[in-house]
Amino acid sequence: MNSQFKKGVLELIVLCSAFDQDRYGYELVEAVSKVVDVNEGTIYPLLKRLTNEHYFETYLVESKEGPPRKYYKITVLGKQRCDILKAQWNDFFQSVNEFLKGC
């Protein structure tokens, strides 16, 4: 699939997959890469950016296996952002599909 397509929706998918529950980095990456086939390494920078833009908050939780895990918690701002992106995606998806029907 076109990598530019993926990049656009990646933010939406990341925000949505942490919408209902807090998730730690690896878990999020796995969840996202199930939906889109994407280089897993590039999701961490995205998480970083979304945290810097206050869409996520992070906290550490001790884990029995290995080092403490960094959990990502979506903020109110993040939820708003997710809704906006979702609406935009739906609009876009609909109009493109409408157009493609006539092709």
Place this chain on the structure above:
Amino acid sequence: MKKNEFLNLLKNKLQVLEEDEVKDILEEYENHIEMKIKEGKTEEEAIRDFGNIDDLTKEILKAYKISDRYTESKESNWETKLNEVVNKIVIFFQDFAKKISSKGSEEIIAIVVKVILLLLGIAVLKLPFYLIESIGVHLFQSLPSIFSSTFSMLWKVIVEFSYLIVAIFIIYYFVKHVIIEDKMENALPKSLQKERIESSPKKKRENQVKEEPIERKEARHQRQKELLEKRSHMTNPFRIIIQILVVLFTLPCVFIAAFLILGMGIMIAFAFQGVFLLSAFCILSGLILIAVGFLGLVYHLAFKGVK
């Protein structure tokens, strides 16, 4: 590529970023690789999945809104290095201003006393250097006149410069010492310091906020608010008087600063005519810095101090 190799390479490529941030990112990647290994992949496979390391670096830097051109030109370009230094200095002074505004008057007085002692110490340090300088000049005077003037001039420049360097080093260590002390004071209780090794201060703060029950937090906020209100009530009439006094007392200081700057101008004029008085130049610039710094501090204390 092995895990450590990969992490080191990434670390080198991310040098533009702050240490804490780099550590943060590297931890994430390390965790990721370890999870992959647990799932049965080899280190090499897990790292190969990340793709080209340069592309990865670009992605990470993009997340910080730093263009990759910055890193490419970093080694060759002096301008970017200078910018980095300037940024660091600006951040340092911002931190310092924040720290000062959050401190009580006693601590500020303590700092001022320390600074005065430091300056006195540096002034006293000038004496042995002066001694060395004059001994050298006397020694050179026994040489033929052509050599003596050049050598004594060179000698003077060397001694003055070494004094300058020593003074700068002392100031640097002093500043570092004060700051480290402050950090220790602000640091969290010892039980939490262990965690510090693993997590950056930012994270720690987040953790703390998380752990604190909401009711207690609210109660604390209220207490703080009450305290602040009390404080501002008590200080309001006093502060106006203090402000007036400060204005009266600092007026002479402003004049002194103005004269110092005038003196500096004269020095520069002398320098153009071939008379270069290095020590006087240094002393004057130092005094100007002190005067301006003092005025800034007083202004800050009187008009912005209590919030």
